Amino acid sequence: MNILMPTDFSENSWNAISYALSFFKNVYTNFYFLHVEPTEWEQDEEDLQTVQVKAKNSATAFQVLLERLGNQQLNNKHQFYTSLERGHFVDTVREHVQERDIDFIVMGTQGASGYKEATVGSHSTEVITRVKCPVLVIPENANYREPKNITFPTDFNISYKNKVIHTLKQVCHFNESALSVLYLSKKSEDLTERQEGNKAYLKEQLLEIDHSFHYTRNDTLEEAVQSFVTSHDTQMITMMAKNLNFFQHILFHPLAKKISYHKEIPFLVLHE
Template sequence: MKQILVPTDFSENAWNALQYGLDLFHNTKCTFYLLHVNPVTGYSGTGSTIQKTSLTLKENLLNTSMGELRTWMDRIEKLPVNTKHMFFPLIHFNYFIDTVKSEVQHKKIDLIIMGTKGATGLKKATIGSNTGDVITRVRCPLLAVPEDVEYTRPKEIVFPTDYQLGYDLKVLDSLIEMINMNKAVLRILHISKKGEELSQEQRENKDFLQEYLLDVDHSFHSLTGSKLETAVQCFTESRDVDMISMVAKNLNFFQKILFRPAVEEISYHTKVPFLVLHE
């Protein structure tokens, strides 16, 4: 049974991410935890009147959230029945990242699914600050689902890498699971500067990938370009890639793609789900 956490702000964007997850794991037994976190404000008063007001506010927020979650559960009941899926609502009044970390640990979460927003930068709006924080601060695989994207079976998954770091077997096994579940093809993509050759360490890491992925339908690709994000965009669009996957361990490489400030430089992944893997 796969344990999946779906944080929600009750937006249609969050609902779209949930539906994508339901379709992606249509044939897999899953427990979906629908999590809404009412954020704690930075101010805390000491007077009894202020404390009473604060408690009343908290109670009102939790009641409102419970009503919203009931609406979500009603919408889920109207979907085509899938006996492989179970749903549990979770409501908290706490700090968002602390709550996600706690639920990941206590529920033994295998995957977090969140929606992306808009078309600026991941840290700003494309994925939302909450999702950006989860990617960098919570050690759990995360699937970022673009706004308004309709589910299609991932037939090609691109895996950008610089071969600088070795990969944990657990990470590769998670990637292989996604590939096998969808009968997909893995495209391993290396972007280099003109005339740049692989070092001995990079060649060894590439050879390791080749050996470990022996039973997986895959291919290696190399592009020359000065801008990493532009090269990934070109490759993604030219091959009609259905999903991008990366390892969060390689954070510097990772940030070059995700945390770009300009709209035109990162617009490609507003259309393609992004699977972030953690060790």
Template sequence: MKHILMLTDFSDNSWNAIRYALSMFKNIECTFYLLTINLLPSYTGAKTSVRANQEKLRKSILEQSEADLQYLLKRIEKSLPNSKHKFVTNVVYGSFVGTVKKMVSNYKIELIVMGTKGASGLKKIIVGSNTAAVLSKVDCPLLAVPENATYKKPREITFVTDFKVAFNHKMLDTLKEVTTLNNTSLSILNVLEKGKNLDDEQTSNKRFLNDSLNDLEHSFYTLSKAEVDEAVQCFVESRAIDMIVMVTKDRSFLQKILIKPTVKNISYHIETPFLVLHE
């Protein structure tokens, strides 16, 4: 049984991410934890009447969120019924990252699913502050699904890496699982500055990765470009890549590709999901 955390704010964007994840794991027995987090300002030292009103507001918001989650469950059961899938609803009043960390620990979460607005909606800022915080502070794989992504059986997944990461089995198990889920081919992309070559550490890590993936169909590709996001753009578009995988330690890659890309027309962010792994 796989344990997956799906965050929702009841927007069309978060619904699309939920629908994508349910379709992606349609043949796998899963428990999905539907989580909505309510944030309210605290009034330290406020008068009793203010605290009472705040508590009443808090209770009202939590009740509405619970009702919204139950409606979401009915929508899932109607749109994507699946006897292999179980659901647990969670309505929380607290900090965003702290709540996600607690959920991951308490329920042994193996994957977090969140929706992203896409480049057109956020003017080159692909993920919002909450998603960026989860990426950097929560030790759990995260699937970021753009608002215009539609699930279809993946033909090819691309793992973008600079080979500076010491690949571990937990990380690679997630990569293998996603790749084998639909018998998908895996392309491993490295972007090098012109005139540069892999150093000894990178070469060793590449060799280890190749050996670890020997039971999967995979290929290595190297592009020489000044800008990482431009190279990924070209690769993804030329091969019609269905998903991009990265590792959090590749900070420069994450920053250039997922957080604040410099390429003007970053179309792959509109439709291509990102799976971010942790070292």
């Protein structure tokens, strides 16, 4: 298993690293830590000196990170590698995904700047929407709880490709998790023929793992998710990036005070 972990050396980034170490504890894993310095500098001497200082500071920060990892209980199934790059963040992440055959990207939601008014940080948002690789997003307030219950909100409007099914089953096998497929709707109406077909296919493909299907109707999708994950003690939420409108409502817009899942529960975003 190859895991890419973009880091800005913040405590939120460290929290994501700690979560990943626990989540993949039973899996032989190569962790690739990546720090990307932006290229907002010109070719004059002063800017070059600034770049050199930043590179030195980042190298030192990586050393501190490795020392911090060394203070953890070591897992002989895990190997660690570091990479310091300069360039456009998303392009660099995409290159590493391709070159290192990355299976999952794991990252914190915001980093050093904190949440402010956003539910998901700008770097996380860019990676989720522009890099076709499963992304596990760890909120800053998320403490590791073994994900025995994973919730998969869906509306059955899109087909489920083999890669998505494989990733779903793979994640459930990591920690022997049960998958709750949650059908969300704003209206009380029967499924269309297409929805019924997608549901039947998904049900057939999930036979080898512990799973269940649930239905809830609510005018506000975020409230429906909040109610379900609370009542079912959910430790992780997974969604498909392809279902963009549905996906954006649940992950990017839950700013109401009574909505807390985006601050506490990790999100696994699936790509085809």
